[in-house]
Amino acid sequence: MxxxxxxxxxxxxxxxxxxxxxxxxxxxxxxxxxxxxxxxxxxxxxxxxxxxxxxxxxxxxxxxxxxxxxxxxxxxxxxxxxxxxxxxxxxxxxxxxxxxxxxSREDLQGTVEQMLTRVDYSGQLQEYFSLVSKKAVLEAEKDPEALEATEEYRELRSDIEVLRKDVEDIRAQLNDHEDFVGAFQDL
The missing domain is CATH 3.40.50.2300 (Response regulator)
Incomplete structure (x- = not known):
C-alpha cells in the first residue's frame, strides 16, 4: 500500500x-x-x-x-x-x-509506516498462498506436459515468482520480530 x-x-x-x-x-x-x-x-x-x-x-x-x-x-x-x-x-x-x-514525530511516523507495511505483507502473503494452492491443485490433477503447454499455467508460475519476491522484499522491511509476528496476526 x-x-x-x-x-x-x-x-x-x-x-x-x-x-x-x-x-x-x-x-x-x-x-x-x-x-x-x-x-x-x-x-x-x-x-x-x-x-x-x-x-x-x-x-x-x-x-x-x-x-x-x-x-x-x-x-x-x-x-x-x-x-x-x-x-x-x-x-x-x-x-x-x-x-x-x-x-516524537519520528516515532509516530515510523509506527504508522510499520502498520502499513504489515497490511501490505498480510495482503500479499494471502494472495501468494492462494496462487500456490491453485498451482498445487492443478499439478495434482494434470500431467506436467499438459500444464507446460498452457499459457495460463506459465502465467500462474510467473505470477507466483513475482509475488514471492515482493513478499520477501516486504518481509525484509519489517524491522523486528514483533513486526513480523504482527503481520502474521493480521492473517
Whole structure:
C-alpha cells in the first residue's frame, strides 16, 4: 500500500495534540481527525488504514472505541497513543501497537509506516498462498506436459515468482520480530 493512498485517523480529545499529529502526517497520508470517541466512530469507515487512538477521553473512551472498531470488523490497524502506562489489561485489548505519550514525530511516523507495511505483507502473503494452492491443485490433477503447454499455467508460475519476491522484499522491511509476528496476526 503506498502512503499517498493510505488514510490515518487521529483520535485525541486534546485538540492541540490531535492537530499536531495530523500535521506531522499530512504530507505523507490522507489524515482525518476526531476529538472524541463518538465522532471517531462516525468518520471511521473501510477507507481508514491506521487509527491513532487516545485511551483516556471523556464520553466514549479509547478502549470503548477500540472495542467497537473490532466489533464492526473494520480492517484497520489501531495504535493506542496515550499517557496511560500499559498494564496487564492490555493483554485482552485488540490493538496493534501501543505508544506512551509524549511521542516524537519520528516515532509516530515510523509506527504508522510499520502498520502499513504489515497490511501490505498480510495482503500479499494471502494472495501468494492462494496462487500456490491453485498451482498445487492443478499439478495434482494434470500431467506436467499438459500444464507446460498452457499459457495460463506459465502465467500462474510467473505470477507466483513475482509475488514471492515482493513478499520477501516486504518481509525484509519489517524491522523486528514483533513486526513480523504482527503481520502474521493480521492473517
Amino acid at each position: 503506498s502512503p499517498d493512498q493510505s488514510t490515518v485517523l487521529v483520535v485525541d480529545d486534546e485538540r492541540d495534540v490531535a492537530d499536531l499529529y495530523a500535521m506531522w502526517l499530512q504530507d505523507d497520508y490522507r489524515v482525518r481527525s476526531a476529538y472524541e470517541g463518538e465522532q471517531a466512530l462516525d468518520v471511521l469507515d473501510e477507507s481508514v488504514d491506521v487509527v491513532l487512538l487516545d485511551r483516556r477521553m471523556p464520553g466514549q473512551s479509547g478502549d470503548e472505541v477500540l472495542e467497537e472498531i473490532r466489533e464492526r470488523d473494520i480492517d484497520c490497524r489501531v495504535v493506542m497513543v496515550t499517557a496511560v502506562k500499559p498494564d496487564f489489561d492490555i493483554l485482552e485489548m485488540g490493538f496493534d501497537d501501543y505508544l506512551v505519550k509524549p511521542v
